[in-house]
Amino acid sequence: MKELTIRLDNGSGVPLYEQIYRFIAEEIGAGRLHTGERLPSKRALSRHLRVSQSTVETAYGLLTAEGFLEARDRRGFFVLPMQALQSPRPAPPREKPTQAEKPQAPRFDFSTSSVDTEVFPYKTWVKLFRETLYTHPDLLGRGEVQGEASLRQALSGFLYQYRNVRCEPEQLVIGPGVDSLLADLFTLLPQGAAIAAEDPGYQGIHRIGHRHRLSILPVQADEQGMQVQALRQSGAKLAYVTPSHQFPLGITMPIGRRSALLNWAGEQQGRYLIEDDYDSEFRHDTRPIPAMQGLPGGHRVIYVGTFSRSLAPSLRIAYMALPAELLACYQQAFYHGGNTVSRFEQQTLARFIQGGHFARHLRRAGNAYTRRCQALREALLTIPGARICGHEAGLHFMLTVPHLPEQALLQKAAEAGIRLRGLSEYCLQAAPLPSTLVLGYAGLKDEQVIPAVDILRRAWCG
Amino acid sequence: MKELTIRLDNGSGVPLYEQIYRFIAEEIGAGRLHTGERLPSKRALSRHLRVSQSTVETAYGLLTAEGFLEARDRRGFFVLPMQALQSPRPAPPREKPTQAEKPQAPRFDFSTSSVDTEVFPYKTWVKLFRETLYTHPDLLGRGEVQGEASLRQALSGFLYQYRNVRCEPEQLVIGPGVDSLLADLFTLLPQGAAIAAEDPGYQGIHRIGHRHRLSILPVQADEQGMQVQALRQSGAKLAYVTPSHQFPLGITMPIGRRSALLNWAGEQQGRYLIEDDYDSEFRHDTRPIPAMQGLPGGHRVIYVGTFSRSLAPSLRIAYMALPAELLACYQQAFYHGGNTVSRFEQQTLARFIQGGHFARHLRRAGNAYTRRCQALREALLTIPGARICGHEAGLHFMLTVPHLPEQALLQKAAEAGIRLRGLSEYCLQAAPLPSTLVLGYAGLKDEQVIPAVDILRRAWCG
Numbered sequence: 001m002k003e004l005t006i007r008l009d010n011g012s013g014v015p016l017y018e019q020i021y022r023f024i025a026e027e028i029g030a031g032r033l034h035t036g037e038r039l040p041s042k043r044a045l046s047r048h049l050r051v052s053q054s055t056v057e058t059a060y061g062l063l064t065a066e067g068f069l070e071a072r073d074r075r076g077f078f079v080l081p082m083q084a085l086q087s088p089r090p091a092p093p094r095e096k097p098t099q100a101e102k103p104q105a106p107r108f109d110f111s112t113s114s115v116d117t118e119v120f121p122y123k124t125w126v127k128l129f130r131e132t133l134y135t136h137p138d139l140l141g142r143g144e145v146q147g148e149a150s151l152r153q154a155l156s157g158f159l160y161q162y163r164n165v166r167c168e169p170e171q172l173v174i175g176p177g178v179d180s181l182l183a184d185l186f187t188l189l190p191q192g193a194a195i196a197a198e199d200p201g202y203q204g205i206h207r208i209g210h211r212h213r214l215s216i217l218p219v220q221a222d223e224q225g226m227q228v229q230a231l232r233q234s235g236a237k238l239a240y241v242t243p244s245h246q247f248p249l250g251i252t253m254p255i256g257r258r259s260a261l262l263n264w265a266g267e268q269q270g271r272y273l274i275e276d277d278y279d280s281e282f283r284h285d286t287r288p289i290p291a292m293q294g295l296p297g298g299h300r301v302i303y304v305g306t307f308s309r310s311l312a313p314s315l316r317i318a319y320m321a322l323p324a325e326l327l328a329c330y331q332q333a334f335y336h337g338g339n340t341v342s343r344f345e346q347q348t349l350a351r352f353i354q355g356g357h358f359a360r361h362l363r364r365a366g367n368a369y370t371r372r373c374q375a376l377r378e379a380l381l382t383i384p385g386a387r388i389c390g391h392e393a394g395l396h397f398m399l400t401v402p403h404l405p406e407q408a409l410l411q412k413a414a415e416a417g418i419r420l421r422g423l424s425e426y427c428l429q430a431a432p433l434p435s436t437l438v439l440g441y442a443g444l445k446d447e448q449v450i451p452a453v454d455i456l457r458r459a460w461c462g
Numbered sequence: 463m464k465e466l467t468i469r470l471d472n473g474s475g476v477p478l479y480e481q482i483y484r485f486i487a488e489e490i491g492a493g494r495l496h497t498g499e500r501l502p503s504k505r506a507l508s509r510h511l512r513v514s515q516s517t518v519e520t521a522y523g524l525l526t527a528e529g530f531l532e533a534r535d536r537r538g539f540f541v542l543p544m545q546a547l548q549s550p551r552p553a554p555p556r557e558k559p560t561q562a563e564k565p566q567a568p569r570f571d572f573s574t575s576s577v578d579t580e581v582f583p584y585k586t587w588v589k590l591f592r593e594t595l596y597t598h599p600d601l602l603g604r605g606e607v608q609g610e611a612s613l614r615q616a617l618s619g620f621l622y623q624y625r626n627v628r629c630e631p632e633q634l635v636i637g638p639g640v641d642s643l644l645a646d647l648f649t650l651l652p653q654g655a656a657i658a659a660e661d662p663g664y665q666g667i668h669r670i671g672h673r674h675r676l677s678i679l680p681v682q683a684d685e686q687g688m689q690v691q692a693l694r695q696s697g698a699k700l701a702y703v704t705p706s707h708q709f710p711l712g713i714t715m716p717i718g719r720r721s722a723l724l725n726w727a728g729e730q731q732g733r734y735l736i737e738d739d740y741d742s743e744f745r746h747d748t749r750p751i752p753a754m755q756g757l758p759g760g761h762r763v764i765y766v767g768t769f770s771r772s773l774a775p776s777l778r779i780a781y782m783a784l785p786a787e788l789l790a791c792y793q794q795a796f797y798h799g800g801n802t803v804s805r806f807e808q809q810t811l812a813r814f815i816q817g818g819h820f821a822r823h824l825r826r827a828g829n830a831y832t833r834r835c836q837a838l839r840e841a842l843l844t845i846p847g848a849r850i851c852g853h854e855a856g857l858h859f860m861l862t863v864p865h866l867p868e869q870a871l872l873q874k875a876a877e878a879g880i881r882l883r884g885l886s887e888y889c890l891q892a893a894p895l896p897s898t899l900v901l902g903y904a905g906l907k908d909e910q911v912i913p914a915v916d917i918l919r920r921a922w923c924g
Contacts, residue, residue, distance in 0.1 A: 113604060114603060114604070115602060115603075117600065117602040117603065120602050122595055122596060125595065126591070126592050126595055126596075129588070129591060130588050130592070133584055133587065133588055134584060134588075138579070139776050140577060140579040140582055140774035140775070140776050141576060141577075141579065141774075141775060141776060141905070142575060142576075142775045142776065143776060176638055176778075176802035176803070177800060177802055179799065179800070180642075180802055187673040187674070191675055203798070204798065207795075207798055207799075211649040211795065212649070212674070213653055213675060312602035312603075313602070313603060313604040313800065314601050314602050314603060314604065314605060314804065314805035314806065315804060315806075316638075316800075316801075316802055316803060316804050316805075333669075333673065336665075336666065336669055337641065337669075338639060338641070338775065338778075339778075340638035340639055340642055340778055340802065341638070341778060341804075342776065342777060342778050342803075342804050342807055343776035343778075344776065344777075344807075345804055345806075345807070443603070
């Protein structure tokens with residue numbers, strides 16, 4: 001293990017950890033640090049370079065996140081082989097990857113699919129899980145195709161109370177994610193059936209449609225949501241929309257547009273709206289916006305939601321409420337199948353909801369997210385010219401910084417070690433608002449808000 | 463709540479619980495017992511009729527299983543509305559439903575997809591789950607698309623050791639069931655691609671193929687497994703086979719047929735064998751049969767397996783080992799997706815395997831199943847003319863009772879309250895062996911073996 005002597009320049013404006021990070025990355029790239037070689041411990045290097053240990057920590061963390069180093073338990077940091085850098089990397093479930101996408105947690109997490117792991121109710125969850133396992137040996141057997149009756153019962157009550165969704169437990173289908181439920185739904189459609197999707201919008205819908213040999217038609221979303229006229233012209237039978245908190249624009253669809261969409265669906269047999277209510281549990285103002293499914297004409301709405309945002313992405317529990325006639329098709333097609341969500345976790349979740357723990361959790365998490373959203377907005381608005389919209393609900397909003405084009409904003413942020421997403425990532429034919437980024441804040445720690453924004457300000461205005 | 467006065471005839475040869483069951487079912491059918499009405503408690507009725515409480519229990523259990531009654535916690539048994547009997551019922555994941563298919567556990571469980579819930583290692587599982595949840599807050603975030611690295615690591619070691627499967631953790635994909643993994647695989651195939659499936663064989667493959675607009679071609683399986691000549695003629699690119707324990711025939715494919723299939727796959731680019739090793743963990747003789755994937759030419763084998771049989775159907779964890787070139791396609795297609803299995807349970811399972819608990823569990827469960835298989839075979843072979851085959855491995859075998867046609871065997875068993883499956887359920891074009899049934903015994907309790915066989919003997923020979 002060699003000592004690393006790095007010339008650090010306090011006056012350069014480049015943060016010290018950044019200088020350490022770049023030096024080591026270059027050494028590895030140039031092969032002067034070899035695969036498998038062990039780096040100095042954080043303490044050793046910080047003492048050697050006379051910088052704080054957290055500075056070295058940040059640098060090592062970044063190098064690890066980018067696949068240059070590997071941390072081995074209690075044994076320190078080791079140089080990884082270069083090809084590790086080329087290997088394909090998994091991306092967040094609901095987004096297109098940027099070049100800089102990394103498997104490990106980035107330095108600051110602005111992704112739109114993370115949650116705050118500190119608000120998760122560990123104790124209650126383990127307790128309920130344990131109870132479930134001990135009291136229900138029968139749970140080891142195969143369950144109902146649509147999911148556990150107890151969970152569908154609890155869910156139907158919850159959705160009515162919180163979202164004004166009108167559905168019987170019998171109409172609910174439990175699945176391991178919204179994507180999987182949509183995939184199941186798509187297998188019920190005739191080959192080549194066309195589905196309209198918001199543009200800008202969730203890109204996953206295009207991948208799922210493509211996989212199932214259906215055509216997904218991008219339909220312009222304006223400041224109210226999907227344009228009904230454009231929807232008509234598309235000739236689609238189904239329309240996938242996110243009325244509570246448009247993804248990624250963050251807008252809430254006004255009642256007028258909702259009615260117009262419901263009317264469109266009502267005009268012809270076999271027309272349906274897919275309402276993805278993915279993060280509607282969180283609103284940062286007082287107005288509760290009931291789901292479209294509960295409005296007159298809502299019997300033409302396929303309502304989908306998930307616990308990925310409200311509890312944790314790793315739980316893999318989502319749900320879909322099917323209109324009667326689609327339910328019949330579903331039951332015929334999947335009659336022989338088995339549900340694909342762990343019965344233990346379904347039952348645990350049912351107890352979690354029925355015991356009132358979920359409502360409590362939503363209040364706690366909601367407050368935490370509201371505070372963080374507020375703090376992040378205030379910090380960002382100190383950036384000259386910065387504008388924010390779409391922050392009233394959910395766990396992400398749009399940030400516009402007019403004096404630089406989107407690509408420059410992304411690149412400068414990346415150079416400072418912060419990965420962000422540009423609005424254009426979510427656009428197919430629609431022209432993205434210029435200089436606009438999509439920021440998720442659920443995975444950002446409260447104490448990270450200020451430092452993260454400081455780095456962005458320096459990167460963009462320095 | 464009315465008293466039930468039932469004339470019981472000890473001499474009729476019809477078991478007492480059967481008489482009670484029939485009486486109450488008739489009362490409900492005739493509307494003399496009304497919807498919502500509460501039945502006498504087991505104790506009350508057993509005292510009233512002067513029969514043992516277990517007799518009443520069996521009758522109530524059967525009535526509940528068949529949807530006549532509903533058991534409410536601590537409050538007793540209540541009459542269900544009649545239409546409950548018509549409602550569609552979920553079926554076992556890997557089988558076609560019979561008319562008599564029921565959601566709850568039938569009186570005696572001969573289904574081929576149950577497990578012995580008594581051998582499940584509850585304590586260890588809860589302990590490891592708890593550890594996982596407490597030590598890994600990061601598990602609340604999104605995981606790797608192919609599944610948890612720790613589980614794939616543990617699995618690749620286990621599969622090599624137990625099945626001689628040669629695969630890197632990177633080649634493994636974790637999914638919520640074999641059906642789901644096959645469905646993902648099928649989305650990678652060109653539209654209309656043809657897949658050969660064993661006939662008789664697992665019917666699920668036809669449903670999945672149909673859903674993904676692929677043609678599944680039934681190819682005759684003889685006493686050695688899929689016929690290679692017929693496979694050639696089918697023109698299929700892929701072949702789905704179950705060499706370790708053919709489903710449902712129960713035969714183990716000899717090495718000659720395996721090589722022939724591997725040669726077929728090796729002859730042309732893009733040809734693959736799908737090896738479903740669904741219950742290979744259990745063998746009731748000494749010979750260990752390594753997986754086809756580990757043989758020369760095995761690089762053309764897509765190896766799939768599941769924990770449904772070896773641990774529990776409700777866990778929803780299965781796996782697939784992909785050949786390099788398919789892995790590339792998979793990673794490209796699913797790059798943006800999220801894995802659909804709970805990360806908590808994946809990590810718990812990884813610890814379960816790494817800690818040696820799984821190996822221990824397989825030994826314990828294996829011994830229990832071997833004993834039960836032996837006891838059941840001995841009992842069944844007392845039925846005049848009965849023959850058994852396919853019992854060397856797995857958790858089911860074939861029973862032939864020559865003096866009655868299959869339909870009569872099924873019907874007489876059903877009249878006696880026992881649901882069985884005939885071989886013809888698994889045949890498309892192939893002519894099923896006459897008078898042959900497929901019996902699974904994993905879900906059958908040891909103490910049920912003798913009474914169950916007694917009922918069958920009386921039903922078939924009485």
